[in-house]
Amino acid sequence: TMQYPLDRLHYAIFQLLFLALVPSIVAATTAARQTGGIEQKLVEKNGQPSLPLLMQARDAELSSVTQGSLTGGTHAYSEKCAEIKSRFLKMASPNSTDDGGPWTSLASLSKPYPINVEGHVEKQFCFRITFYAPASPATAFDLLANVLRRPEWDELTERTEILQYLGGSDSINYVKMKAIWPTAARDSLLLSHITSRGSDDDEEFLNVGQSVEDSRMPEREAEGIVRMEAALAGQLVTRVSQSDRMRLGLEGENWSKVVQIADGDMKGWIPKSVIRFIATQAFPKSLTKVCRQLAQTPSRKESLLLRDLLARPANKPVRDLGSAAAAEEKPATPKAVIASSVAAPPAPAAVVRRRAGWMVWIRLILRYATPAIIAALTSLLFNMLMKRRS
Numbered sequence: 492t493m494q495y496p497l498d499r500l501h502y503a504i505f506q507l508l509f510l511a512l513v514p515s516i517v518a519a520t521t522a523a524r525q526t527g528g529i530e531q532k533l534v535e536k537n538g539q540p541s542l543p544l545l546m547q548a549r550d551a552e553l554s555s556v557t558q559g560s561l562t563g564g565t566h567a568y569s570e571k572c573a574e575i576k577s578r579f580l581k582m583a584s585p586n587s588t589d590d591g592g593p594w595t596s597l598a599s600l601s602k603p604y605p606i607n608v609e610g611h612v613e614k615q616f617c618f619r620i621t622f623y624a625p626a627s628p629a630t631a632f633d634l635l636a637n638v639l640r641r642p643e644w645d646e647l648t649e650r651t652e653i654l655q656y657l658g659g660s661d662s663i664n665y666v667k668m669k670a671i672w673p674t675a676a677r678d679s680l681l682l683s684h685i686t687s688r689g690s691d692d693d694e695e696f697l698n699v700g701q702s703v704e705d706s707r708m709p710e711r712e713a714e715g716i717v718r719m720e721a722a723l724a725g726q727l728v729t730r731v732s733q734s735d736r737m738r739l740g741l742e743g744e745n746w747s748k749v750v751q752i753a754d755g756d757m758k759g760w761i762p763k764s765v766i767r768f769i770a771t772q773a774f775p776k777s778l779t780k781v782c783r784q785l786a787q788t789p790s791r792k793e794s795l796l797l798r799d800l801l802a803r804p805a806n807k808p809v810r811d812l813g814s815a816a817a818a819e820e821k822p823a824t825p826k827a828v829i830a831s832s833v834a835a836p837p838a839p840a841a842v843v844r845r846r847a848g849w850m851v852w853i854r855l856i857l858r859y860a861t862p863a864i865i866a867a868l869t870s871l872l873f874n875m876l877m878k879r880r881s
Contacts, residue, residue, distance in 0.1 A: 566657045571682035575723060579699040581833045582619065583727045583750040594619055598771040604782040605739055606775050616766060617754040620774055623739060624747045624782045627790035628696055632728040634785060636685055644781045646773055654708055660685040660800040665708055671768070673865065674761050677719045680708050687797060696794060699725035702815060719802050721755040745790040785855040809872035
């Protein structure tokens with residue numbers, strides 16, 4: 492019979508679940524206590540939440556600015572922007588072997604648009620993607636570097652948000668990625684630096700970013716979202732020369748060469764099959780979608796994105812959302828509290844917390860129990876096959 496192996500398997504699954512869930516339960520309890528403290532501050536003397544009071548609290552939160560004096564394009568992250576710009580240019584260089592190499596090819600397409608995906612041999616999640624887009628550098632850059640438009644072409648991005656304009660063309664951006672089964676959803680908070688160099692006929696555009704921490708956008712571990720760390724990310728967009736157009740068989744004059752870097756730590760558990768899917772399928776699919784969209788876009792010499800960023804006031808907190816779905820979300824203001832302040836009487840706080848607690852438990856189980864469930868099913872199938880043979 493299979494009674495003994497199955498019992499032993501159940502015991503192993505219980506141990507895995509216990510070790511995986513205990514740290515998360517502690518973190519979820521801490522987050523719930525912090526949320527409870529915030530809700531208590533937003534309650535008037537009669538015990539009912541007030542919509543104006545909620546909005547004032549949110550405005551006050553967004554009014555907290557990054558520490559450091561800002562004068563023009565100078566801010567607390569100015570030196571960091573210069574550092575990551577230098578590192579990016581080294582990694583983007585095809586001949587770089589000190590900081591940017593060595594690289595190995597993971598996927599390559601020639602049609603409908605040339606795309607080449609390379610992986611770093613010493614880093615699990617470090618990619619360099621080179622592709623050619625049918626548009627001028629300014630036009631291609633405006634689509635790729637605009638974080639609010641990223642969900643339009645990136646198959647892995649769910650929503651984006653600009654947390655704050657720092658000054659010049661720098662900002663702090665929030666990006667939430669979709670969950671790829673069997674892994675959890677990921678998000679990141681990025682310092683973004685956008686710039687250009689060169690003449691009008693040979694202008695280059697650079698968008699580079701790196702993870703930062705900000706108390707206004709804490710980690711959302713209690714919701715089952717893993718905060719990944721981006722060591723370096725961005726794009727370098729340049730004009731394709733006539734000789735390269737002839738070599739690659741590109742028709743027309745308006746073509747851009749884009750070198751994109753993604754170097755980071757996904758954090759949490761992620762199988763190699765998911766990483767391979769991202770490198771060999773998700774990246775080429777998203778960039779092909781970009782090229783098709785750019786092929787229908789009129790080309791221009793001036794970057795409208797860079798012009799608009801430089802015209803914005805420095806150190807301005809914002810809540811610009813990148814999609815309609817994101818606009819419906821109000822992360823800092825519970826939907827149940829808003830509805831109760833303008834319509835029906837609010838549900839008891841204990842009921843709201845109980846519902847949130849059940850959701851936290853479901854997310855935790857789905858997030859951490861997936862590897863154990865897969866292992867259990869695999870072991871069970873193996874035992875059944877061995878039993879049939881014996």
